[in-house]
Amino acid sequence: MKKIMIIGAIGAGKSTLIKRLFGENEPAAKTQSLIYRDWLIDTPGEYSENPMFYRSLMATSHEAAALVLLHDATRERNYFPPDFSGGFPIPALGVITKLDHPQADTDRAVRLLRQSLRKGDIYFTSSESLQGIDELRSKLQSYVL
Numbered sequence: 001m002k003k004i005m006i007i008g009a010i011g012a013g014k015s016t017l018i019k020r021l022f023g024e025n026e027p028a029a030k031t032q033s034l035i036y037r038d039w040l041i042d043t044p045g046e047y048s049e050n051p052m053f054y055r056s057l058m059a060t061s062h063e064a065a066a067l068v069l070l071h072d073a074t075r076e077r078n079y080f081p082p083d084f085s086g087g088f089p090i091p092a093l094g095v096i097t098k099l100d101h102p103q104a105d106t107d108r109a110v111r112l113l114r115q116s117l118r119k120g121d122i123y124f125t126s127s128e129s130l131q132g133i134d135e136l137r138s139k140l141q142s143y144v145l
């Protein structure tokens with residue numbers, strides 16, 4: 001079965017989002033390595049922040065049907081290189097998360113994420129309020145079924 005690979009900065013909320021996509025409510029632990037979970041591949045934030053790991057992300061993407069670039073709406077900078085998604089051989093979509101957070105800035109988040117995701121829809125979620133989780137799950141499952 002093809003999978004969806006999720007990438008994003010350290011602490012962006014990848015693992016928490018994955019838990020919510022599986023209907024689990026507990027907090028996530030720090031991700032130390034690539035984690036294959038059913039139809040999702042979780043990646044450590046270090047893989048997106050450190051160019052030394054880009055080759056590993058590219059290699060892993062061959063097992064994936066689609067790529068998710070996750071951006072944290074509270075962040076003031078973009079952790080991906082310009083047009084990062086364009087370098088992968090699979091379709092990419094964006095997710096902006098932590099929308100519940102008082103410091104979340106959606107317009108800034110879209111602007112920052114678009115530097116690295118030229119094409120592809122952007123979805124908006126919160127792993128606190130569960131806003132957008134069902135819609136995102138449906139979209140992602142359409143790639144793997």
Ligand SMILES: Nc1nc2c(ncn2[C@@H]2O[C@H](COP(=O)(O)OP(=O)(O)OP(=O)(O)O)[C@@H](O)[C@H]2O)c(=O)[nH]1
Nearest residue numbers: 010011012013014015016031044045098126127128
């Ligand atoms: N307010 C709020 N906090 C969130 C949300 N999603 C994640 N967090 C918090 O953000 C922190 C990091 O979450 P993780 O899911 O571990 O982040 P990650 O991207 O997997 O991080 P790495 O494994 O280090 O790459 C945790 O304290 C989460 O509780 C959200 O939607 N809203």
Ligand SMILES: [Mg+2]
Nearest residue numbers: 014015030031
């Ligand atoms: Mg994690």
